[in-house]
Amino acid sequence: xxxxxxxxxxxxxxxxxxxxxxxxxxxxxxxxxxxxxxxxxxxxxxxxxxxxxxxxxxxxxxxxxxxxxxxxxxxxxxxxxxxxxxxxxxxxxxxx
Amino acid sequence: xxxxxxxxxxxxxxxxxxxxxxxxxxxxxxxxxxxxxxxxxxxxxxxxxxxxxxxxxxxxxxxxxxxxxxxxxxxxxxxxxxxxxxxxxxxxxxxxxxxxxxxxxxxxxxxxxxxxxxxxxxxxxxxxxxxxxxxxxxxxxxxxxxxxxxxxxxxxxxxxxxxxxxxxxxxxxxxxxxxxxxxxxxxxxxxxxxxxxxxxxxxxxxxxxxxxxxxxxxxxxxxxxxxxxxxxxxxxxxxxxxxxxxxxxxxxxxxxxxxxxxxxxxxxxxxxxxxxxxxxxxxxxxxxxxxxxxxxxxxxxxxxxxxxxxxxxxxxxxxxxxxxxxxxxxxxxxxxxxxxxxxxxxxxxxxxxxxxxxxxxxxxxxxxxxxxxxxxxxxxxxxxxxxxxxxxxxxxxxxxxxxxxxxxxxxxxxxxxxxxxxxxxxxxxxxxxxxxxxxxxxxxxxxxxxxxxxxxxxxxxxxxxxxxxxxxxxxxxxxxxxxxxxxxxxxxxxxxxxxxxxxxxxxxxxxxxxxxxxxxxxxxxxxxxxxxxxxxxxxxxxxxxxxxxxxxxxxxxxxxxxxxxxxxxxxxxxxxxxxxxxxxxxxxxxxxxxxxxxxxxxxxxxxxxxxxxxxxxxxxxxxxxxxxxxxxxxxxxxxxxxxxxxxxxxxxxxxxxxxxxxxxxxxxxxxxxxxxxxxxxxxxxxxxxxxxxxxxxxxxxxxxxxxxxxxxxxxxxxxxxxxxxxxxxxxxxxxxxxxxxxxxxxxxxxxxxxxxxxxxxxxxxxxxxxxxxxxxxxxxxxxxxxxxxxxxxxxxxxxxxxxxxxxxxxxxxxxxxxxxxxxxxxxxxxxxxxxxx
Numbered sequence: 001x002x003x004x005x006x007x008x009x010x011x012x013x014x015x016x017x018x019x020x021x022x023x024x025x026x027x028x029x030x031x032x033x034x035x036x037x038x039x040x041x042x043x044x045x046x047x048x049x050x051x052x053x054x055x056x057x058x059x060x061x062x063x064x065x066x067x068x069x070x071x072x073x074x075x076x077x078x079x080x081x082x083x084x085x086x087x088x089x090x091x092x093x094x095x096x
Numbered sequence: 097x098x099x100x101x102x103x104x105x106x107x108x109x110x111x112x113x114x115x116x117x118x119x120x121x122x123x124x125x126x127x128x129x130x131x132x133x134x135x136x137x138x139x140x141x142x143x144x145x146x147x148x149x150x151x152x153x154x155x156x157x158x159x160x161x162x163x164x165x166x167x168x169x170x171x172x173x174x175x176x177x178x179x180x181x182x183x184x185x186x187x188x189x190x191x192x193x194x195x196x197x198x199x200x201x202x203x204x205x206x207x208x209x210x211x212x213x214x215x216x217x218x219x220x221x222x223x224x225x226x227x228x229x230x231x232x233x234x235x236x237x238x239x240x241x242x243x244x245x246x247x248x249x250x251x252x253x254x255x256x257x258x259x260x261x262x263x264x265x266x267x268x269x270x271x272x273x274x275x276x277x278x279x280x281x282x283x284x285x286x287x288x289x290x291x292x293x294x295x296x297x298x299x300x301x302x303x304x305x306x307x308x309x310x311x312x313x314x315x316x317x318x319x320x321x322x323x324x325x326x327x328x329x330x331x332x333x334x335x336x337x338x339x340x341x342x343x344x345x346x347x348x349x350x351x352x353x354x355x356x357x358x359x360x361x362x363x364x365x366x367x368x369x370x371x372x373x374x375x376x377x378x379x380x381x382x383x384x385x386x387x388x389x390x391x392x393x394x395x396x397x398x399x400x401x402x403x404x405x406x407x408x409x410x411x412x413x414x415x416x417x418x419x420x421x422x423x424x425x426x427x428x429x430x431x432x433x434x435x436x437x438x439x440x441x442x443x444x445x446x447x448x449x450x451x452x453x454x455x456x457x458x459x460x461x462x463x464x465x466x467x468x469x470x471x472x473x474x475x476x477x478x479x480x481x482x483x484x485x486x487x488x489x490x491x492x493x494x495x496x497x498x499x500x501x502x503x504x505x506x507x508x509x510x511x512x513x514x515x516x517x518x519x520x521x522x523x524x525x526x527x528x529x530x531x532x533x534x535x536x537x538x539x540x541x542x543x544x545x546x547x548x549x550x551x552x553x554x555x556x557x558x559x560x561x562x563x564x565x566x567x568x569x570x571x572x573x574x575x576x577x578x579x580x581x582x583x584x585x586x587x588x589x590x591x592x593x594x595x596x597x598x599x600x601x602x603x604x605x606x607x608x609x610x611x612x613x614x615x616x617x618x619x620x621x622x623x624x625x626x627x628x629x630x631x632x633x634x635x636x637x638x639x640x641x642x643x644x645x646x647x648x649x650x651x652x653x654x655x656x657x658x659x660x661x662x663x664x665x666x667x668x669x670x671x672x673x674x675x676x677x678x679x680x681x682x683x684x685x686x687x688x689x690x691x692x693x694x695x696x697x698x699x700x701x702x703x704x705x706x707x708x709x710x711x712x713x714x715x716x717x718x719x720x721x722x723x724x725x726x727x728x729x730x731x732x733x734x735x736x737x738x739x740x741x742x743x744x745x746x747x748x749x750x751x752x753x754x755x756x757x758x759x760x761x762x763x764x765x766x767x768x769x770x771x772x773x774x775x776x777x778x779x780x781x782x783x784x785x786x787x788x789x790x791x792x793x794x795x796x797x798x799x800x801x802x803x804x805x806x807x808x809x810x811x812x813x814x815x816x817x818x819x820x821x822x823x824x825x826x827x828x829x830x831x832x833x834x835x836x837x838x839x840x841x842x843x844x845x846x847x848x849x850x851x852x853x854x855x856x857x858x859x860x861x862x863x864x865x866x867x868x869x870x871x872x873x874x875x876x877x878x879x880x881x882x883x884x885x886x887x888x889x890x891x892x893x894x895x896x897x898x899x900x901x902x903x904x905x906x907x908x909x910x911x912x913x914x915x916x917x918x919x920x921x922x923x924x925x926x927x928x929x930x931x932x933x
Contacts, residue, residue, distance in 0.1 A: 003620075004457045007466040010579055014473050022456065030453045058367030068468065079472050081465040086456050088465050094476035 016093045023047055023087040046089050050082050471575045481523045485851045518831050518870045525864040526572045528579050536857025539846045540593045544600035546849040547574035551863055554589025569605055571617050582617050592642040598657040606639030612661055626677040633679040637664035641712050645720055666707025668725060683740050685710050685727055714757045718764055726754025732769060749777050749786040756800050762807035772796035776812055792830055799844040811854050813845040818856050
């Protein structure tokens with residue numbers, strides 16, 4: 001198995017991790033460990049949020065760019081690693 | 097209705113050539129009165145007839161020579177029904193400057209004329225442009241086209257024709273097939289300022305009183321009024337009526353094609369513009385962009401996307417992307433019941449999604465992102481522990497329930513903690529499924545990054561060597577205690593490790609079969625960079641210790657480093673990686689006959705080898721030429737690199753194989769040794785007998801390690817317990833003892849460089865991190881821990897050793913004396929100790 005697959009499996013089996021989603025640049029999930037409806041929901045919403053966040057960062061300084069986004073809520077934490085071609089989303093419940 | 101007559105010649109032209117089907121012309125002649133000249137040109141384009149533009153002269157010949165319409169209109173039958181120009185240029189016709197002065201150019205009814213006379217007389221001259229020229233583009237000269245078609249027919253001939261020609265531009269509608277390439281090709285739209293086109297101008301009929309002409313105009317006005325008054329009975333004026341022809345009117349309707357309108361919108365952001373400029377400078381990667389556009393075309397589907405891509409082809413590639421992304425956003429943002437047009441899971445749409453995943457998963461960036469993500473996920477769980485490791489305050493989750501507060505890491509209230517006294521607190525352990533069950537044989541920190549720890553997993557004993565299982569070397573990172581960052585496999589057990597300081601990415605590994613390999617931890621490959629397999633002078637027995645030593649070269653080169661290894665075949669070997677992997681003997685550890693007079697038998701024993709197996713060594717911190725080597729016999733030899741035949745000194749005291757020898761990091765003359773004879777002994781360089789002995793256990797002591805923070809603290813690991821000794825407080829018992837769980841044996845220990853913790857490896861493959869708490873009174877440490885060890889062995893004299901930082905004092909009493917260090921070293925200690933607070 002490639003390193004990428006192994007790392008994804010490890011993250012998935014990490015303590016408290018609810019799911020991992022890879023979304024392409026249009027907001028369509030291409031790999032997920034959650035069920036369909038949740039995935040679609042997360043993919044669409046997080047994609048928009050990431051675009052907005054990136055736009056904000058770059059508006060302030062066009063040479064800057066967004067590297068990581070963490071969204072902590074009461075129940076869990078959503079971590080997003082954006083890239084030009086995809087988005088990597090991990091949802092974790094850290095207090096488990 | 098007053099008839100509008102242009103020039104006489106023109107009227108002839110119209111009447112003579114009966115253009116039966118040119119009803120347009122007729123209507124035009126009627127409507128000329130009110131319409132603008134410019135409309136004529138427009139209406140022609142709506143004609144059903146084909147309109148051709150030709151530069152040739154008019155073929156049907158006009159009566160007025162020199163007219164070049166440049167336009168031929170043919171009706172269905174092919175007859176030429178090109179409309180005649182409204183004005184034919186007659187060079188004989190002079191420009192009429194004044195109304196009424198030229199009989200040939202009657203310009204309408206007197207009444208009409210008169211009303212404008214006062215104004216237009218002055219402006220008549222400048223009326224040199226024809227009305228036809230009103231729509232021409234050549235507006236460089238001022239065009240005053242009079243719109244009131246009733247008047248002002250002072251037209252200049254050439255301008256008429258040219259204006260006409262310009263006006264009669266062909267609107268040939270060609271239906272082109274728009275190919276994909278056309279849609280996607282970049283069309284540059286250049287916006288330029290055009291010449292000024294005068295569509296309409298109307299001069300005011302009022303003149304300001306202050307202007308220059310007001311006087312003349314006023315006189316004219318009064319003259320005119322006089323004239324009007326005298327008109328009535330004047331002989332010079334005669335009234336006459338005329339009748340115009342009322343031709344039958346005909347309506348004609350035309351239906352034009354609806355002009356298609358497309359809306360395009362974009363949100364421009366400052367980074368968008370920046371990207372556009374940035375991409376213009378580099379050669380645009382149009383292939384990838386087109387690829388992306390095509391992919392979008394495939395994956396989205398639907399009219400919205402096509403519109404997006406077509407619009408995108410208009411602008412530059414960057415705008416395309418952002419536009420498309422904006423469109424995508426709008427598509428996604430709409431709360432329509434339309435979900436993303438394709439099903440989302442990979443099963444149902446494999447053609448579009450899976451290749452994407454393949455492409456993404458093979459890109460490098462996703463691996464980096466996954467590594468970062470893994471660390472972040474790990475950090476979420478380990479954050480409190482890691483914070484205490486670093487000495488930072490622990491973040492308390494505000495949403496955590498209150499009942500957890502008691503169990504919050506960091507222990508209870510400070511009072512309780514201090515009352516307990518010095519303890520060690522287990523924070524976490526580095527372990528992963530692949531390391532389970534393996535014995536930890538050695539650990540070493542990276543010299544540059546104190547978060548990286550290399551751990552070797554290998555069995556100590558011969559019987560436990562397991563060829564099939566192989567052995568591991570793992571590089572762990574503080575940021576991920578669950579999975580090692582690097583894993584190197586080797587066949588034989590790993591017994592020694594060391595990181596290089598000159599090249600911090602080189603890790604030297606010593607194996608049970610005598611092999612020495614060097615790995616480059618930057619790569620993730622499993623192969624060593626160099627292997628001693630081919631060397632002639634390689635070891636034939638387990639390599640028990642490795643060390644990179646820096647040597648100063650006199651030639652002014654960069655710091656050079658050599659690798660020293662000691663092995664059970666009795667040799668201390670130095671390796672260099674300058675050319676290949678070379679080694680040379682530094683010292684052969686010869687068996688020395690025991691000086692103990694009681695054991696005379698030894699001389700008669702047959703010796704298997706003349707060399708004593710070496711177990712450990714340690715180079716002096718200050719003097720890189722001198723080192724100590726411990727052997728299996730229990731002797732410690734002080735050796736020098738310059739002499740490879742003889743030892744400088746031999747320290748006797750241990751009765752079993754030495755497992756570790758360590759110089760004190762603070763006191764240059766003191767070293768510590770541990771062996772399998774259950775003891776730890778403290779030596780001074782000048783004394784051949786140990787200064788202090790520590791007997792605390794009945795198990796072999798595998799490892800000792802000085803604390804980098806305190807000069808009197810060291811950690812000893814025996815099979816059953818981890819012990820922290822503090823010589824300042826107690827020389828008979830360890831300060832802290834942490835027993836091992838049953839079935840597990842501790843095997844090695846190392847102090848952490850950037851935290852007040854000790855890491856202990858055990859036989860189960862775990863490396864546990866213990867943090868030391870309440871170790872000592874902080875104030876004392878700051879001042880400088882100096883104390884007097886008094887040791888009484890021989891009752892004859894009392895030898896006192898003061899552990900200072902260069903300061904010795906003699907005291908005849910057995911006592912603990914605190915002394916102050918010289919300032920220089922005090923600062924150095926403060927720097928280390930400061931992290932404790």
